Structures are given as structure tokens and as C-alpha cells.
Amino acid sequence: MNLEIITVGTELLLGFTLDTNGAELGRGLSAAGIRVVRRTSVADRPGEIREAVAAALSRTGAVITTGGLGPTRDDITKQVVAEIYGWPLEFNERLWQELVERYRRRGRVPAESNRSQAEVPRGALVLPNRWGSAAGLWLEGEPGLVIMLPGVPLEMRNLFAAEVAPRLAARAAASGVIRSRSVRVTGIPESTLAERLGEIESAIAPLSLAYLPDLDGVDLRVTAWGLPAADADERLSRAVAELRARAGDVVYGEDGADLAALVLDRARALGLRIAVAESCTGGLLGARLTEIPGSSDVFAGGVIAYDNAVKTAQLGVGSDLLAAEGAVSGPVAAAMAQGAAERFGVDLAVSVTGIAGPGGGSESKPVGTVWFGLAGRGGKGAVHSMFGGTRSEIRYRAAQAALFLLFRRL
Amino acid sequence: MNLEIITVGTELLLGFTLDTNGAELGRGLSAAGIRVVRRTSVADRPGEIREAVAAALSRTGAVITTGGLGPTRDDITKQVVAEIYGWPLEFNERLWQELVERYRRRGRVPAESNRSQAEVPRGALVLPNRWGSAAGLWLEGEPGLVIMLPGVPLEMRNLFAAEVAPRLAARAAASGVIRSRSVRVTGIPESTLAERLGEIESAIAPLSLAYLPDLDGVDLRVTAWGLPAADADERLSRAVAELRARAGDVVYGEDGADLAALVLDRARALGLRIAVAESCTGGLLGARLTEIPGSSDVFAGGVIAYDNAVKTAQLGVGSDLLAAEGAVSGPVAAAMAQGAAERFGVDLAVSVTGIAGPGGGSESKPVGTVWFGLAGRGGKGAVHSMFGGTRSEIRYRAAQAALFLLFRRL
Numbered sequence: 001m002n003l004e005i006i007t008v009g010t011e012l013l014l015g016f017t018l019d020t021n022g023a024e025l026g027r028g029l030s031a032a033g034i035r036v037v038r039r040t041s042v043a044d045r046p047g048e049i050r051e052a053v054a055a056a057l058s059r060t061g062a063v064i065t066t067g068g069l070g071p072t073r074d075d076i077t078k079q080v081v082a083e084i085y086g087w088p089l090e091f092n093e094r095l096w097q098e099l100v101e102r103y104r105r106r107g108r109v110p111a112e113s114n115r116s117q118a119e120v121p122r123g124a125l126v127l128p129n130r131w132g133s134a135a136g137l138w139l140e141g142e143p144g145l146v147i148m149l150p151g152v153p154l155e156m157r158n159l160f161a162a163e164v165a166p167r168l169a170a171r172a173a174a175s176g177v178i179r180s181r182s183v184r185v186t187g188i189p190e191s192t193l194a195e196r197l198g199e200i201e202s203a204i205a206p207l208s209l210a211y212l213p214d215l216d217g218v219d220l221r222v223t224a225w226g227l228p229a230a231d232a233d234e235r236l237s238r239a240v241a242e243l244r245a246r247a248g249d250v251v252y253g254e255d256g257a258d259l260a261a262l263v264l265d266r267a268r269a270l271g272l273r274i275a276v277a278e279s280c281t282g283g284l285l286g287a288r289l290t291e292i293p294g295s296s297d298v299f300a301g302g303v304i305a306y307d308n309a310v311k312t313a314q315l316g317v318g319s320d321l322l323a324a325e326g327a328v329s330g331p332v333a334a335a336m337a338q339g340a341a342e343r344f345g346v347d348l349a350v351s352v353t354g355i356a357g358p359g360g361g362s363e364s365k366p367v368g369t370v371w372f373g374l375a376g377r378g379g380k381g382a383v384h385s386m387f388g389g390t391r392s393e394i395r396y397r398a399a400q401a402a403l404f405l406l407f408r409r410l
Numbered sequence: 411m412n413l414e415i416i417t418v419g420t421e422l423l424l425g426f427t428l429d430t431n432g433a434e435l436g437r438g439l440s441a442a443g444i445r446v447v448r449r450t451s452v453a454d455r456p457g458e459i460r461e462a463v464a465a466a467l468s469r470t471g472a473v474i475t476t477g478g479l480g481p482t483r484d485d486i487t488k489q490v491v492a493e494i495y496g497w498p499l500e501f502n503e504r505l506w507q508e509l510v511e512r513y514r515r516r517g518r519v520p521a522e523s524n525r526s527q528a529e530v531p532r533g534a535l536v537l538p539n540r541w542g543s544a545a546g547l548w549l550e551g552e553p554g555l556v557i558m559l560p561g562v563p564l565e566m567r568n569l570f571a572a573e574v575a576p577r578l579a580a581r582a583a584a585s586g587v588i589r590s591r592s593v594r595v596t597g598i599p600e601s602t603l604a605e606r607l608g609e610i611e612s613a614i615a616p617l618s619l620a621y622l623p624d625l626d627g628v629d630l631r632v633t634a635w636g637l638p639a640a641d642a643d644e645r646l647s648r649a650v651a652e653l654r655a656r657a658g659d660v661v662y663g664e665d666g667a668d669l670a671a672l673v674l675d676r677a678r679a680l681g682l683r684i685a686v687a688e689s690c691t692g693g694l695l696g697a698r699l700t701e702i703p704g705s706s707d708v709f710a711g712g713v714i715a716y717d718n719a720v721k722t723a724q725l726g727v728g729s730d731l732l733a734a735e736g737a738v739s740g741p742v743a744a745a746m747a748q749g750a751a752e753r754f755g756v757d758l759a760v761s762v763t764g765i766a767g768p769g770g771g772s773e774s775k776p777v778g779t780v781w782f783g784l785a786g787r788g789g790k791g792a793v794h795s796m797f798g799g800t801r802s803e804i805r806y807r808a809a810q811a812a813l814f815l816l817f818r819r820l
Contacts, residue, residue, distance in 0.1 A: 010620075011620060011622065011631075012433075012436070012449070013436050013446040013447070013448070013449060014436050014437065014440050014446070014590065014633070015432070015433035015434060015435065015436025015437035015438075015439075015440065015446075016433075016436075016437065016590070016620075016622060016629075016631060017433070017622065018428055018429070018430065018433050019428070019429055019432070019433070020428065022425070022429070022451075023422075023425040023426075023427070023428050023429070024425060025425065026422070026423050026424050026425025026426075027424065027425035027426065028425075029425075030424050030425065036423040036424070036425075037423070037452075037453065037458065038423070038450060038451065038452055038458065038462070039422065039423060039450070039451040040448060040449070040450050040451075041432075041448065041449040041450075042447075042448055043447065048447065048448065051469075052448070055465070059461075178424075180424065180426070210420075210421055212421065212426065212427065219426075221421075221426065223424070276693075276714070278693070278696075280700075281697070281700075282693075282696045282697050282699065282700025282701070282705075282709075283686075283688070283692075283693030283694060283695065283696025283697035283698075283699075283700065283712065283714065284693060284697040284700075285693065286688075286692045286693025286696075286714040286716075287691070287692050287693035287694040287697050287805075288693075289692065289693075290690075290691075290692025290693065290694075290714075290716060290805075291692070291801070291802060291805070293767070293768055293769060293801055294769070295692075295716070296716055296717065299692075299716055299717075300716060300717040300719070300720055301713065301714040301715050301716040301717050301720035301724070302693065302713075302714040302716075303711065303712075303713055303714070303724070304686070304693065304696040304700075304711040304712040304713070304714065305711050306696075306700060306705070306706055306709055306710060306711040306712075307706065307709075307710040307711050307754075309710070309755075310710055310711035310754060313753070313754075314711070314713070314724070314753070314754075343723070343724070344717075344720060344723075344724075345719075357703070358703055359703065359704070391701070391703055392701060395697075395700075395701070
């Protein structure tokens, strides 16, 4: 089954808001076996919404919209779509009572403008919204299928999962599923990775393969289009195994796996505790680890040793060593890790010290130079890498590389 | 001048890639005085690209596309658009030599498949790409204007800024500019903020006002549509002043201002140095501060005191105090800040300790409870807040609130 997404909101066109709703619906619809053939963003203007919805209905016959269901003047999606169907808006007393109740629980009374939120096109199915004030609507009839969801991301997500995905999945079941899996690699340039993988496309056909590079590394995503579910799953499993075998030691996980979570899992399984010492990443590595719920049984803490005086006072890095080697050097990285391991009394510590730019680079140590130290289990050592990109990208890549070092050591 | 954006890529529809190019073009085009009336995302399929480009040309007469200019089978945007114009593709020797040279500098030779990247529709203007291998193209003729840019974000951004924005801005100048400014506030619910602002819409008309809540707080964005530049700027300045006056003490900056950068600026102006002690944010606060280039003259460093033993050993928080009050409490927050101020020898230290969830909450200290300590200049103290959202959102909001505490203290 094919479908189009229409996201309504002038802010989307101005570019101040990213269309995360559109992306989330794309993932959810694909998982339900629906093929999204187009996504359109339009302003909060009746003519533009009408034209987009009508064209999508005539092209594809099925549309999901987000946005424009609130109580303000800008919220006109429902009115426009009701007109397309020729279905009059009717005041729905039950919806209104629910709204009144929702306000009452917060000690408030709905404004007169909220009454429009209780209006429903005659013949539409109401999708109850327990997370906010704008109900979803499901219109199915002469021009096709239009599903309207609110634009607030949390409400959109919950309404989609509770009311829309199950209904669409039931219809799509007959025509096969669209299912993706991915293999996550890091620390390898895309072109080198492509050489390792060789002519894999023919080996995994009819699945498609996409290289999706981001700051975490590269995701190798394989997708099955419109196959029976069991067949899709079996082919995807085989393709994932093939990708893992060809890519080799740069693979760290699959699908949405977060490297920080995998590091914590491995350390937990071994009963080890970890600390960090961060200079150029300035807390980013600790933030990655503590983002994972339950990290406290593995992660003890760390030192943000941004200033050299902190490297000496809090990590015991010799000031003579700092003077002789410079803060961005293997010996200092190793000493930082050693200091963190000792002072936090942990089994394993990793350190990061580098030049994130834009200033501070030199001919021998250009911007992007980063040293990593490891201490604990398996001895003390240091390695370095060069990262490209902006300050922000270099820092993020350095934190990811530090996690990969821990991952491989564990 | 009106224009539509078409972003090409199956991954966009599957939702695994956010359409950041579309948003970035939206901002850039608005800044150049161009009104984006629609944005469409389509798959890498000739029929769908053709239909979308042709429909946009007939509706609006001007289109920018991103994606589909690379060397692989999927890259078909140029072929499809050339067909719409009826302009044959011709091999461009100069473009090819530039490509060969680009590869040579990396010690490589382009593949045969790269030759297609040197093909140009007869009559098209080539927009030279110094950042990658796919040149941009500018086609202007019978069906209208089509500008094609590559999909790699860095290349898209640079080509747009260097080759596209100046040309479009020159055309748009006659019809007025579209210009936005914003006032950034934090630490206030949107509804309370709306009450403070009152009936501001009529006071700033014909400018429009949008409330844009995100994890940093709320951005109040005012936009002038199609006014002469000087008039727009003057009205925007007045509107910003009015917004600041009405919103009051929750305002911290304007436009894209980052609160971490403002904290560093204020501290630098006063000659003060800062340290942090982080529990539930786990490094996020340090990461925010060190994300700003040049932060090292103000930010000394910090302790990620995730484990209570670290709070005692590295920050001198009494274990009796921890036992009596709990790690998430005012006295412990104040002691953490005091410990950081002393051990790092800085003028001002802030601490964060809270329950980010999803586990760890209790009736008296539910998930979202966060205590902040301040020590140094102006004495020692602690305040607490409640934050909603996921673990990730609570952590981010807590880091932002800690920065706002520093900002107000400075």
C-alpha cells in the first residue's frame, strides 16, 4: 500500500524547525508495511494545504497529515480536508467534555477558541488523543483516505502508534512488508569500507543496500521491499551476517545500537568499572555513557581536565611531562588515563586530549589531532587519530573513537 | 519571488535521514528574500522525480533540488531534469579534468562511473563545487528555473552560499525581504510566557510571531514578510525590544545565541574562571561549555561525580551528609559546588545532581527532580527544579538550567 505524508507548518518551510514528524512517520509507516512515496511540507494556508492534499489523493489515494489541528487561527487542516470530502463539521459533545475534563485536571477552563477542537467532519472516525487536546481524525470515502494527526511530536508519535499503525499494518499485511536492518561500523573511511564489501549488492538482491555515514561512523542499511514477512526476515538476517563478515573488525553493532550502551554491557558482563579523563571532549564522553539508563553500576565518573593545571592537580600528570611533550601527546594521554584509573579506583580508564579547533593547530599537530590513552586491564598505552570536520564534529568523533577503544579492549 | 524545494532520496522517505538540507535551504532562501512555498521529498526514482519537478515548475516556476548528482545508478536527478527541458547532456571536458585533478590530489583515479558527473545539460550554467565531486547546475529557460545541488550537506551548504544565494538575492531585492529575528527565553512554561506577552501580535503587526519551544527553552520568532529591507529591520528591532520588555528576566539572548557562549562571555568580561561538578548530567554541562571555541580561558574543568564515592573522594562531600540528605538534595548540591570551587581554584562553580530516570524516582523525589548548587562569588547556595520528558530531555534541560543559573549570577 502506498501513502503520502503532508506536514503542515510555515516554520518547516522557513527551516527553523526540522521535519522530525515526517521522518518519524516514515519509519513507522515502513515498519507497518506501508510505502511512503512522497512527503510534502506546506505553509499554514488553506489554499496550499488544499492543493497538496487533493493532489496527493489523486496521485496516491492515501495521505497522512500532521499539524494544523490546534485551537488557533493558523490551525485549518481539519476545515480544509472536510471541504475536500464535502463533509460538514459537527460539534462533538463527547470530545468537548473530554477537553473540559482535561483542562479541569490542570485547574483550568478551556477558552472559547478551543471549541473548534471538538468539531468533527461528519463521517470521520475520531482517534482519541490521551496525550493532548487535538484528537486525530480518520476520513475514508470518495476521494480516498486521509488521516490527520496533531503536529506536537509527542502526541503525533503516541497517536500514530496507538491508533494508526495497527490499522494500516492490518491492511498492508497482504502486500508484504518493508523492513530494514543495519550494521553499524566506525573508524573506517566510507571508500575503504566499500572496498571491503566488494560486489555485495548482487549477493543480497533483491534487498537494497544504502551507506549512511554520520558522526557515529557508517550505517550499512539493507531493506526488503514488499516481501512476505518471514522471507524478508530470513533474507535480512543473511544479509546482516554477510555484511558483518565482509566489514570485519570495524563492526560494533546492529540497528539502533549505541556504542556507549554496548561498552557498558560488556563491562557489566565482566564486572568491571570505568572512568574517563577528558580534555578536548570536555564532558562529551561522560555524557554519552551516562545517557544510558543504569550506567551507574559501571561508570564511576571522570575528570574534565580542560586546563593543564587540572591535568596535574586532579590526574597527577607531571608538569614536566606536559612541558616536554605538550598536552596533546601520547605520554600525556597515557598519564591522564593512568591518573583517572588510580584516583577513581576503577578497572579501566580512557582519556582524550586533542585539538578540536578552529584555533590551536600547528604544522606538527594540526586541528583534528587527538590522542587517546587507556589504562587498567591490559596495561597502559596511547593511540592517536586525525578527524575532519568542524569543532563539534571532531569532538563527537573523538568521543565515539574513545568508546570504540573501550569496546575493543573489553 | 516564490520557489519550491525538492529533496531527492529514498532514505528521506524511510525516515532514517532527517531532511536537514531542506531546512537549511529554507533558512538560506528566506534570508535571501525568497519565499519557499513548498518542500517535497521523493525517492531516487525517475518517474517520481520527474513528476515532482514538472509539477513544481508549473505551479511556482522555480525549484531547487538536492541530491541525485553523484556517480552511482541511483543518481538520476540531472538526467531527469535535462529531459524536462529537452536539453541533451554533453560531456564537459573541463569539469572532467577538474574531477581527475581532485582525485589525483588524493592519490586516486576516478572510476568510469564518475564520467557521468562531468556531463552537463546543454545550456546549463555550471556551479563549480570546490568541496566535492558533483557540480551544481542552474537551468533557466522555457519551463522555468531549476537549480540542482548535491545532497552531501557540506557541499550543498557551501555551493548554496557561494553560487546560489547571491544570484537569488539580487533578483529578490525588488520584492522585499523575508527576515526573522528571535528572542530566546528559558525556565518558563510556554503558557506563562504567553500570559506575560499578552496581546503582542497586534502591537507588532504586520510582523508574525511564532512560539518555538525546544529543550533550550522557547524561541519567540518574529518574521517580516516582503517588506523593504530597512523597514523590515526597523520593525524587527522594535518587536525584539517589545518582546524583551514583556518577557522580562527569562530572556537570555537573541537569534542563535547559545547560553553557554553567553556565560563564557560574561565571565570573561569579569575575569572569572568557572568549574563544574556533574552527577545526573554526567558531562553534558562541561560539553556545552567546551563546545564554544576559546572556552579554555574561562572554563577550568570539572568532575563527573556519578558515583557517590567520587562525590566524596574528588569533591570532599561528606559521606555522612550523603547518607543523611541523599545524593539528590540541596546540601549535597551546595557541597559539590563548594568542592569544585576549592579543588579547581576557581571563582565560581556550579553543580548538578538529580534523578534523570527512567528508574530511581521516589514519591518524595520523583524522576525529574534536580538540585543545583552554586559556590564562589556571592556565597554558597542551592536551588531545585522539576523537569519533564525523557531521560535525555531531563538531562539536557538540567544542563541548560545550570547555565542559566551561572548566567544570572554573573
